[in-house]
Amino acid sequence: MIPVSAFAGRNVAVFGLGRTGLTAVRALEAGGARVSAWDDGEATRARAASEGVTLTDLNGVDFAQFDALVMSPGVPLYHPQAHWTVARAEGAGVPVIGDVELFARTLNALDDAVRPRVVAITGTNGKSTTTALIGHILSSCGKDTRVGGNIGLGVLGLAPPRAGAIYVLELSSFQLDLVQSLRANVAIHLNLTPDHLDRHGTMDRYAQAKRMIFQNQSVGDAAIVGVDDDNGESLCTRLMAGRGHVVPISSGQTLGKGVYALGTRLFDAIDGRAQQVADLTGALALRGAHNAQNAASAYAACRALGLSPKAICDAMLTFPGLPHRLEKVGEIGGVSFINDSKATNADAAAQALAAYPKLYWIAGGVPKAEGIEPLVRFFKKVECAYLIGDAAGAFAETIGTAAPHVTSGTLEAATKAALADASARGGEAIVLLSPACASFDQFKDYEARGDAFRAIVADLMAAAKAPTALEAIA
Secondary structure, X not given: OOOOOOOOOOEEEEEOOOHHHHHHHHHHHHOOOEEEEEOOOHHHHHHHHHOOXXXXXXXXXXXXXXOEEEEOOOOOOOOOOOOHHHHHHHHOOOOEEXXXXXXXXXXXXXXXXXXXXXXXXXXXXXXXXXXXXXHHHHHHOOOOEEEEEOOOEOHHHOOOOOOOOEEEEEOOHHHHOOOOOOOOOEXXXXXXXXOOHHHHOOHHHXXXXXXXXXXXXXXXXXXXXXXXXXXXXXXXXXXXXXXXXXXXXXXXXXXXXXXXXXXXXXXXEOOOOOEEEEEHXXXXXXXXXXXXXXXXXXXXXXXHOOOOHHHHHHHHOOOOOOXXXXXXXXXXXXXXXXXXXXXXOHHHHHHHHOOOOOEEEEEEOEEOOOOOHHHHHHHHHEXXXXXXXXXXXXXXXXXXXXXXXXXXXXXXXXXXXXXHHHHHHOOOEEEEEXXXXXXXXXXXXXXXXHHHHHHHHHHHHHHHHOOOHHXXXX
């Protein structure tokens, strides 16, 4: 854990006592702050109390006594309306911040000679894989690396800062909305497509939150920007007009300057002279155009941190991949099961659908605003779609006659039906869980959904290996 001394001897309110909130309470108390902690959920409060957190009902206190309100990133900040604690804090002139801001203030208090470096990654899609890949490369090259933020451990749950360490942080738009002073030595903006509009209200607000990742960079810091979408291209142009070290990245187009991938080939043109530095054919965890962009981003980040091209590319080939992202979790009689539970929107699911020629597709959950309209071009690949959760009816209407589909309801029913259909066809086949939806109708998060899929497949594999009654008698 990272003790936070920025509020030593002062009063701080913490609202939201999930993973990040609990860690924030402990980090603030370890740094000498007086913490008033609360959550709207009775069960969450009970769990926090059982872990030793002293609760203070924030409904009945004067917010003017607080020097800050530390807000869980999942709590509405301004849309569709500000949470009541935010409104109370703003009315009292109290800053509303998050755990990443507490981390930033802790690092900002250190002398430059001992301050660790920070790599921060955001984007609608690919940020978890890119974060994990950068962490893998740095660790493989012997660097003192701490990976967290919106992936794995919350940022304050990581090891305390020390000279030479490198923090590699995935940052969501929710977290960046609550940041004021974070300085990233390397900041990466991968892409931007419609998502989380129920939280941000408009694409402009969503884009503004993502851009916060660059706000406190100095002249020598690196800004790495994906230019394969219109927003990224314009963002890169604006950054180049006002600063030095900006590295465009692409998967699919040649760049005069930057890092780009063409198919499985990775090119370094950071100095304006392009040279192929890697063939990613052997990097099985980095298949697909979306992963080519992730690889280009990770390469550019690690070059900015001083690693050699050969060391970076050698480490990429040993990257094991990310759980719940195109993760093969089993095989039965030539039928492979791919867990892509992390695909919580259509754009992420498109990357998975593009990776396979034919497949049996499990989709559904809590739908995003765009539904699966952006995936229409892939329907010809779908041997059958198995629709689950709240989105099943709407997805069935969108698919229409473009591909066979059934409403399975549950993940278990869908997986069993997909296996039966794929086995009946014979030969090799892919059963792909790529929901294009949030998970909250049936699971607490995408990880729980992916774990459930893994368990279902494990049970089916065990059943497939079990002897029949006649075989047992023989």
